[in-house]
Amino acid sequence: MGEPALTPPLFAIFSDLIEKACGVHYDAGDRPILESKLSTHATELGFDSLLDYYYRLRYDDPGAVELHKLVEAILVHETYFFREYRQLVQLCDHYLTDLVRTRGRARVWSAACSTGEEPFTLAMLLEERGLLDHVEIVASDVSSDTIVRAKAGLHGKRALRDGHPPEVASRYLDAGAAGYAVVPRIRDAVKFATINLLDDASVRKLGRFDAILCRNVLIYFHDAQILKVLERLARSLEPGGLIAVGVSESLLRFGTSLVCEERGNAFFYRSGA
Template sequence: MSEFPALAQEEFRRLCEFLYRRTGMIFTEAKRYYVERRVVERMLATGSDSFPDYFARLRADAQGEIELFVNTFTVNETYFYREDHQLKCLTSDLLGSRIRTRRSDAALRIWSVPCSTGEEPYSIALWLLENWALVDDYEIEIVGSDIDTRVLGLAREGIFGKRSLMRLSPYLIEKYFVSIDAERWQIIADLRESIRFSQVNIVEPRQTRPHGRFDIIFCRNVLIYFDDASRRIAAENLYENLLPGGFICLGHSESMSRISPLFDVSRFEDAIVYQRPDGGAHADR
């Protein structure tokens, strides 16, 4: 793997505990090779002579090392219109539910967290423009957040390759993207400027609370990397970031019912989502 020796068992344990406290992500011996590769990457980048030397730098957060270290552990598998049945549910049911009892001048807020390199929040914007007849009648705020500052920079830049765009029609690519070369396209400036991107750790309430409350949260395919305790903390934080009656969409392999009793299950034709109770009676849909 490198000139550095493998981590001793106690070193590996201390490092995983540090990562868990910072991110909520849990790594066991089964992931040792994955973890050690990333440690070696950062040791080489920082010129550290040994793991104790690097770990001291990490704990001291020398030159922002914690942020750089955490960035190496994030998984950024994404593309446009991923799990688009939830996007269909967004325009066929969720937004209708949210606007039923509110003024038309009240902003609709949608949060994509984690947003990775931006495909999800941009997908939400594209889907609304193309599929929601009332899109021009409401102020819509879309926020994309992630713990990884590197991918947030890429999201703001909005440049994507063929794989990211593989589920978009030529019509949508022509309408909403500008070709850079044969392999890359940049989403148009109007859309880049319409989405706000921010850093957030969803197990840290001091970071989630300032984002305010949302009508709908997309939090897909991240809770599977947490242990039960971190999932509950994340669920409680997301609950506090939802308006009463608001909805949260998880990944297809995730179930809020197994994580927290705070949410009601809402069953729609296109998707099963989870709802913060609004204080009134509302049955399973």
């Protein structure tokens, strides 16, 4: 038994199935990556053919249990502490600080937090500024497995990379042989939830936020899907609230009602309504 192959037609039907399930879009150039992930997963389930596996997902998967497992297996969980750090600093110093001063409280949502490094980093920065008790941090991801890992607050060595502020990291991350443990004060400050950004009802249940972090997520989505997600995120913003996307992402080409603005040295998208 060799590894099952992902032919171009199979790639097309699988990528369509996955995009409908979680929004992640695969381009033609991603076929080897998807093939590797799919064939590992299908082989583990005992399939020699990806087409047999596809029919299992399509016609013999009550409750979409296997499809959910597949999505869990193929999602990219690449993140690390202090990633695009400057933007988070600017968010704290040029927005959340003022908000807490004037309103007493603020809410922030890390909308695709993976294993939690992003919301934990934000919590560290807020703690440094004495704001942590005044800001509610909600963090979500489509993958329930990663949310379980995020809640544990235990991270591998690659979760901390070059360019991080060592003094902040050392205060809130306990280094061990296997990696880093987030200190309880920071770990407990983040509320985690499993949310699919394509699921309107789940997103609505979270309520409104003053800031939404949706960084390095939209790069995995197709334009039509991005527009839908942005629409949902914009509806979840308080008037004047901010959305932060990754430094290599731009929403300008989508012509949304969000206004791009610079705060400090970082860019955010502000809700006009």
